Amino acid sequence: MATLLPKMPPQTLYVTVHRDELRRLREERDRLQQQVVQLSQQLQQAKSDNKNILS
Template identity: 60%
Template sequence: MGTVMTANAPQTLYVTIRRDELRQLREERAVLQKKVAQLTSMLQHAQLIGSGTALHA
């Protein structure tokens, strides 16, 4: 059938991050979320235009 592999126990990884790094990451996340919202809106608009064009053709 296939090779049986035993599962390893889950491991926890601890990471240290400075406040300024965290602030920068949050700002970058906010910018990216706005960009995703903008692109989603543009895509929905394009789909509406495309479906409207298909109905009139």
């Protein structure tokens, strides 16, 4: 038999981020987004090459 627990109200979490850390995180995000674009293009090229080989 399960024990019922009273529902707790949601809690808010406050986080402090320093400017230099925020800048570093943004730069990392931008690099990762560029990598996703590059890998997506490589995948499309590989799919296209594969279609040409099979044709």
